[in-house]
Amino acid sequence: xxxxxxxxxxxxxxxxxxxxxxxxxxxxxxxxxxxxxxxxxxxxxxxxxxxxxxxxxxxxxxxxxxxxxxxxxxxxxxxxxxxxxxxxxxxxxxxxxxxxxxxxxxxxxxxxxxxxxxxxxxxxxxxxxxxxxxxxxxxxxxxxxxxxxxxxxxxxxxxxxxxxxxxxxxxxxxxxxxxxxxxxxxxxxxxxxxxxxxxxxxxxxxxxxxxxxxxxxxxxxxxxxxxxxxxxxxxxxxxxxxxxxxxxxxxxxxxxxxxxxxxxxxxxxxxxxxxxxxxxxxxxxxxxxxxxxxxxxxxxxxxxxxxxxxxxxxxxxxxxxxxxxxxxxxxxxxxxxxxxxxxxxxxxxxxxxxxxxxxxxxxxxxxxxxxxxxxxxxxxxxxxxxxxxxxxxxxxxxxxxxxxxxxxxxxxxxxxxxxxxxxxxxxxxxxxxxxxxxxxxxxxxxxxxxxxxxxxxxxxx
Numbered sequence: 001x002x003x004x005x006x007x008x009x010x011x012x013x014x015x016x017x018x019x020x021x022x023x024x025x026x027x028x029x030x031x032x033x034x035x036x037x038x039x040x041x042x043x044x045x046x047x048x049x050x051x052x053x054x055x056x057x058x059x060x061x062x063x064x065x066x067x068x069x070x071x072x073x074x075x076x077x078x079x080x081x082x083x084x085x086x087x088x089x090x091x092x093x094x095x096x097x098x099x100x101x102x103x104x105x106x107x108x109x110x111x112x113x114x115x116x117x118x119x120x121x122x123x124x125x126x127x128x129x130x131x132x133x134x135x136x137x138x139x140x141x142x143x144x145x146x147x148x149x150x151x152x153x154x155x156x157x158x159x160x161x162x163x164x165x166x167x168x169x170x171x172x173x174x175x176x177x178x179x180x181x182x183x184x185x186x187x188x189x190x191x192x193x194x195x196x197x198x199x200x201x202x203x204x205x206x207x208x209x210x211x212x213x214x215x216x217x218x219x220x221x222x223x224x225x226x227x228x229x230x231x232x233x234x235x236x237x238x239x240x241x242x243x244x245x246x247x248x249x250x251x252x253x254x255x256x257x258x259x260x261x262x263x264x265x266x267x268x269x270x271x272x273x274x275x276x277x278x279x280x281x282x283x284x285x286x287x288x289x290x291x292x293x294x295x296x297x298x299x300x301x302x303x304x305x306x307x308x309x310x311x312x313x314x315x316x317x318x319x320x321x322x323x324x325x326x327x328x329x330x331x332x333x334x335x336x337x338x339x340x341x342x343x344x345x346x347x348x349x350x351x352x353x354x355x356x357x358x359x360x361x362x363x364x365x366x367x368x369x370x371x372x373x374x375x376x377x378x379x380x381x382x383x384x385x386x387x388x389x390x391x392x393x394x395x396x397x398x399x400x401x402x403x404x405x406x407x408x409x410x411x412x413x414x415x416x417x418x419x420x421x422x423x424x425x426x427x428x429x430x431x432x433x434x435x436x437x438x439x440x441x442x443x444x445x446x447x448x449x450x451x452x453x454x455x456x457x458x459x460x461x
Contacts, residue, residue, distance in 0.1 A: 007036040008212065010205060018047045018058035021222055022176060022229040025051030029058075032203065037218040038398055039063060044218045046203070053226035055200050060174070063219035069132040072350040077110060077133065078140075079293040080356035080402055083248075084112050085273055085301070087167050090194050090252045091117065092269050094163070095261040100124060101162040104186060106150050107169035111137035114145065119283075120276050123163070128153060140290050150182060160188035167196035171221045176233055184237040190258040193239070199251045200226040207249075208405075209446050213398035215249060227251055274301045281317070288325035289354075295321060296356040299363035312367035322354055330360065333380050340388055346396045358392055358403045361385030362410055369413065375421035382414035393445045408434060408449040412456055419460070431461045 013031040020029070030048040032055055037044060044057050073081075091113065101123040105113045108127030111134065117125040126144045127134070138145040146153050164183050173179045183193055198215045203224060207215070215224065225233075227244055230253055234242050239255040243262055246252070254262060281294035295318045302311035319330050328336060336353070343349040354360065365381030368374045389403040389410060397404075415430035434449050434457045441448045449457070 008209075008216075009034045014050075016047060018056070020047070020049035020051060020054060020056050021174060022054040022056065022225055023049060023052040023232060025049055035213075035216050035218050038213070038396070039219060042218075046216065049226075049229075052229035052232060053200060054229040055203050055224040057218070057222060060222050061219055070347070072347045074110070074133055074136045075289050075350050076346075076355045076399065078289050079296065079354050080359065081399065082110060082112055082293075084277070084297055085270075086196075086248055086250060087113050088116050088273055088276070089247060089269075090167070090196060090254070091121065091163075091165065092272060093262050093264070094192060094194070094254060095263050096162075096192075102159070102188070103163045104128075104156070104159070104161040104165065106164065106166040106183060107172075108143075108145060109133050109137065109168075111141050111143035111145050113165060113167065114143040115141045115280065116276055118143070119279070120272065126156070128156070140284065140287055150186070156186065159186060160191065161186050162188055162191050163194065164191065165194045167194075168198075170195055170197040171217075171224055174222055176223065176225075177236060180233050180237065184239075187256075190256065192254055192256045192260050193234075195230070195234075195253040195255075196247075196250050197230070198224050198249055199246060200224040200229075202249045208401070208448075210393065210397050210401040210404035211249060214401050217398070225251060270301065270305060274298060274305070274307075277301065278314070288321050292318065292321045292325060292354050292356065296354070296359055296363070300359050303363050303366045308366060308370035311363055312371040315364055315367055318360060318363075322360070326353065328353070330364065333384050337384060337387065340384075340391050343391065343395065346399065349392070349395055355392075356402075358385050358388035358400075358406060358410070361388060362406050362413075365410070365413060365417070369417050369420070375417040378417040379414060379421060379423075379426075382410050382417060386410045386414060390444065393447070397445055404445075404447050407444065407447055408437070408453045412449075412453050415457070415460060427460070431457050435461075 010033050011031045016029045016031050018029045019026045028050045032046045032048045034043050103117045103123040103125040105127040108129045114125040114127045117123040128146045128150045134145045134147050164186050234255045242255045244253045277294045277298035281291050284290045299311045299314040339352045361381045362385050365378045368378035389407040392400045392403045415427045418427040
């Protein structure tokens, strides 16, 4: 599959006629933007609904889902693509009384929520996923995944579940009301429905390009819900208790006919996810790509939490997993750089290197800087990680939002390491590059340094 350049042209032209899948309004719609698909080169039109504020494509031009479920795309999803933390947070924040629960994940993908629900929450967890992603997850995780659509599974037609969950699915369906009715019909009395879907408010020039392309996903997302539209959808089913919140780029809705309790994520909850990631890596040690994905996420999460010794302790296991899967020594920076330079496209990249390579070097660099007290090693990791971020974004901007988010923090930490190594001139060069990108980010796919990086860079300079 060839992936070309994506281009977004903002239009904001009112007075158009187009039907919104979220609320069925047709008149006085606004042509919000046109986006060129990086997959096909086609240009699609995205509208903003005057009735509910959602965004939608008209006409919607679907692409066969099989095109996204090659072995390489499954590998990508497992190693870096799945936002496991954002998938699990709506489950963790729902505080149910102790006891087993019947849990259904509709459109469960690889099955990470099922795995967490079964192994951490102790729930009886089943999922449905019609794509090859579900087949792969069932084999890898041992999860109870049916490879079909929910309405086609006789065993689930009469089931009534305590928690029905769907994440990153609603935006793909052509008839959201019918899909919502299907989900609501599977709830037990007092059961809770959880919906996660991209937030229409994030379709903005202020959203970074990599994240925006992931939200737009031309050919795959049909409608991007506003909070108003999501509430209207849930109102159709007469839920008496509804909560709609925001998490990152998502809207998260919890709904039930009976009261339920949500809690803001306390400090312990990130540690719950971290422990799950580490336990799962040990449990699935015989599957290198799956293990790499869990270890990478655990190392990054530990690093972001400031648990640098724990992050450093994950490094040896990650090195061994990468060596097993790719025949590559992560400490041989020259060999890694050569493979990185040789990668030609998305499919080829995954045959040479883990899709989370850039994040691995961020974690290894922070371990070298904070735990090993080895700034020279840290410089090597951060520099290669920065190069990897750029290369990955050149190959597929829409797939590597995580690289976009790490890019300038990686560069900043390289400057910190240079200061600690006594290389003041090198640190100044790094800071100059960061400041220059604030006004001209074109060499970096339009990705500007975020405010916290600029603030720290100014404090250093």
